[in-house]
Amino acid sequence: MMKFAWDNYKRYAWGKNELRPLTRNGHIGNMFGGLRGASIIDSLDTLYIMGLMDEYNDAKEWVKANLDLNSNGEASLFEVNIRYVGGLLSAYYLTGEEVFKSKVLELGDKLLPAFNTPTGIPRGVINLGSGTSWSWGWASAGSSILAEFGTLHLEFVHLTELSRNPIYTEKVMNIRKLLSKIEKPHGLYPNFLSPVSGNWVQHHVSIGGLGDSFYEYLIKSFLMSDKTDSDAKKMYYDALEAIEANLVQKSPGGLTYMAEWRGGILDHKMGHLACFSGGMIGIGADDGAPEKRQHYLDLAAEITHTCHESYTRSATKLGPEAFRFDGGGEATATRLSDRYYILRPEVIESYMYMWRLTHDPKYREWGWEAVEALEQHCRVESGFSGIRDVYTTAVSHDNMQQSFFLSETLKYLYLLFSDDDLLPLEDWVFNTEAHPLPIIRNSCLQNEATQDKTVSE
Ligand code: DMJ
Numbered sequence: 001m002m003k004f005a006w007d008n009y010k011r012y013a014w015g016k017n018e019l020r021p022l023t024r025n026g027h028i029g030n031m032f033g034g035l036r037g038a039s040i041i042d043s044l045d046t047l048y049i050m051g052l053m054d055e056y057n058d059a060k061e062w063v064k065a066n067l068d069l070n071s072n073g074e075a076s077l078f079e080v081n082i083r084y085v086g087g088l089l090s091a092y093y094l095t096g097e098e099v100f101k102s103k104v105l106e107l108g109d110k111l112l113p114a115f116n117t118p119t120g121i122p123r124g125v126i127n128l129g130s131g132t133s134w135s136w137g138w139a140s141a142g143s144s145i146l147a148e149f150g151t152l153h154l155e156f157v158h159l160t161e162l163s164r165n166p167i168y169t170e171k172v173m174n175i176r177k178l179l180s181k182i183e184k185p186h187g188l189y190p191n192f193l194s195p196v197s198g199n200w201v202q203h204h205v206s207i208g209g210l211g212d213s214f215y216e217y218l219i220k221s222f223l224m225s226d227k228t229d230s231d232a233k234k235m236y237y238d239a240l241e242a243i244e245a246n247l248v249q250k251s252p253g254g255l256t257y258m259a260e261w262r263g264g265i266l267d268h269k270m271g272h273l274a275c276f277s278g279g280m281i282g283i284g285a286d287d288g289a290p291e292k293r294q295h296y297l298d299l300a301a302e303i304t305h306t307c308h309e310s311y312t313r314s315a316t317k318l319g320p321e322a323f324r325f326d327g328g329g330e331a332t333a334t335r336l337s338d339r340y341y342i343l344r345p346e347v348i349e350s351y352m353y354m355w356r357l358t359h360d361p362k363y364r365e366w367g368w369e370a371v372e373a374l375e376q377h378c379r380v381e382s383g384f385s386g387i388r389d390v391y392t393t394a395v396s397h398d399n400m401q402q403s404f405f406l407s408e409t410l411k412y413l414y415l416l417f418s419d420d421d422l423l424p425l426e427d428w429v430f431n432t433e434a435h436p437l438p439i440i441r442n443s444c445l446q447n448e449a450t451q452d453k454t455v456s457e
Contacts, residue, residue: 001374001384002046002410005401006055008383009039015066019401021383027400032084033075033128037067041087042407045435048094049422050414060091064099069106072129077114077122078148080107082213083403085155086435092162093438101162108159108168120174121195122149135195143192143201149175150189150214153221153232154431161440180235187242188261189214205261207243208271208322213432215239216276219284220429226441227287237288240281240296248299251325255309256302259325268325270306272341275319276432278304278350282357283425297357304350306331308366311347314390317373319347333391342386342398343378345408345434352412356420367416374409408434 005019013019016026017038032038040059047056085104092100113131114122121144126133135142152172159168178198179189185203191210192201205211218236222229247258249268258274260267282300285293309331310319318341320333333339348370355363377395378384384405385397411434415422428436 001371001379002043002050002406002414003052003055004379005384005406005410006043006047006052009043009401009406010055010058012382013039015040015062018403019383020399021380021385021401022397022399024382030074031076031079032073033080033126034071034073035067035069035075035080035084035128037062038083039401039403039406041067041084041091042403042433044087044091044100045094046406046411046414048091049411060095060097060099063088063091063103067103069103069110070129072127074125075128076148077111077124077126077133078145078151080128081111081152081155082431082433082435083407085111085159086431086433086437087407089155089158089162089437090431090435094436105159105163108156108163112167112171115171115174117195119178119195119198120171121178121193121198122152122171122175123195124148140192141201142194142196144195146189146191146193146211146214147209149193149195150179151217151432153217154224154429154437157221157224157440158437176231176235180231184242186246187238188246189239203261203263205247206271206274207247207258207277208260208274212273212276215243216280216432219280220431222287223283224429224437224439226439233287236284240284240288244299249325251330253330255306255325255331256299257306257325257331258303269322270310270325270331271322272307272310272319272344272346275303275307275310275346276349278307279353282350282353285357300350301354301358304347304354304363307347307350311366311370311373315393316341316377316387316390316395317369318377318387318390320390336389339389339391340386340398341378341390342400343374343384343402343405343409345404345412348409348412348416349434352416353425355416356425364416367413371413404433 009019012024013026015036018027020027040062044059088100088104110128114126114133123133124136156168156172188205190200190203194201218232221232249259257270278300281296285296288296310323313332320339322338323331324334327334351363351367383401388396423436430436
C-alpha cells in the first residue's frame with residue numbers, strides 16, 4: 001500500500017504537497033507557507049522503516065536538492081511543525097544523515113518569530129519569510145488554538161537537543177508555565193486562548209479537533225523526558241481526571257465515549273480525531289497512580305472499542321469524521337456533513353498502541369478490517385483517496401491522498417503487524433504526525449541544570 005501510494009505520488013505529483021489521485025496531479029494548498037514536498041517529508045521515516053530504500057533515497061535526494069526553506073508564504077505553525085519539523089527530525093534520528101539536521105535547524109529558526117507576542121503564546125499563522133504572525137480569521141477574537149500552541153513541545157525540545165540552543169525549549173516551557181498557572185474551568189482546558197491577554201476566549205473543550213494533541217503532548221513530553229518532566233506528568237493526569245469527571249460518558253448501548261463541552265453543556269459527539277485518545281490513555285496507564293492503572297487501561301480499551309464500532313456500523317467499514325450518541329443513533333454520523341473519511345489515522349493509531357500494550361489479537365483483526373476497507377473503497381487507479389460518505393458502498397472519492405496517510409495511517413498499520421522491537425515504545429515517542437522521536441535519556445538541559453546546581457552549591 002505504501003509503495004503504491006508513494007509510486008503514484010512520485011509519478012504524478014513529485015515535489016508538490018499531496019497527490020490528487022483521480023485527476024493525477026499535485027496539490028499545493030496553503031497550509032505550509034509555500035513549502036513543498038509535504039508528502040516526501042512525511043514519508044521519509046515510513047519508507048525507511050519499511051526498508052523501501054530506493055524510495056527513501058529518492059526522497060532524501062529531493063530534500064538535498066529541492067527542499068527550499070526560503071519561502072515567503074503564510075504557513076500554519078502547527079502543520080509545519082508536526083509535518084516538516086517532525087518529519088525531518090525523525091529522518092535525522094533514524095538515519096544520521098546531516099542534511100536532515102541542517103534543514104530542520106534552519107526551519108526551526110524561521111518559526112521562532114511566531115512566539116513574539118505579549119504572552120509568548122504563538123499565533124496560528126506565520127509568514128516564513130518576514131516572520132510576521134497573526135491569528136486564524138476563523139478563531140474567535142484573535143485567539144490561538146490549544147491543539148496548535150500545545151503541540152510544539154516534543155519537536156522544540158529536540159531542536160534544542162540538536163542545536164544545543166536552549167531557546168526552543170524556553171519557548172515551549174513558557175507556554176507550559178502559562179497553561180499550568182491559568183485558572184481552568186472544572187480543571188478543563190478550553191480550546192481558545194488570547195495570545196495578548198493570556199486568558200481563555202471561549203469555554204469550548206474537546207478531546208477531538210482544536211484540543212486533541214495538546215493532551216497527547218503532555219503525556220508524551222513526560223515519556224520523552226525519560227519520565228523526568230514531572231510538571232507534564234501532573235498536568236496530564238490532572239487533565240485526564242477532569243476529562244473523566246466532565247466529558248467521559250456511557251451510551252445507553254454501553255459504549256464509552258468522550259463528549260464535547262460547551263460552557264458546561266455536553267455535546268454528545270465524538271470526532272474521528274478524538275479516537276487517538278484510546279492510544280494516549282493506554283500509553284499513559286502505567287505511570288498513573290497505582291490504583292488507577294488498570295482503570296486507565298480499561299478506559300483506553302473501551303474508547304478504542306467505541307471507535308471500532310464507528311467503523312463497523314458503516315457500510316464501507318470505515319468511520320465517519322464525527323459520530324454522535326443522541327438522536328437515536330450510537331457511534332454513527334447523523335449529519336450528512338460528518339459522513340466523510342479522509343484517510344485519517346486515529347482509530348488505527350489506537351489499535352497499534354493497544355496491540356503493543358495488551359497483545360490482544362482483536363486489535364490486529366480490527367486493523368486488518370481497516371486494510372481491507374481501505375483497499376476496497378479508497379484505492380483508486382492512481383493512489384488512495386478519501387471518500388465522501390462512509391455509509392454507502394457506491395463511493396464518491398474526494399481526489400486527495402493526504403500526506404498523513406503515508407506518515408501515519410500506513411506507518412501505524414505496519415507497526416501493528418510488526419514485532420514490538422521495531423521502534424519500541426520504551427525508546428521512542430511518536431509525534432502527532434507519527435514521526436518517531438527518541439526518548440532523551442540524559443539531556444543537555446538536564447546536564448546544564450545539574451552543572452548550575454553544582455556551581456551554585
Ligand atoms: C494529522 O495531521 C495529525 O494526526 C494531527 O494531530 C491531526 N490531524 C491529522 C490526521 O488526522
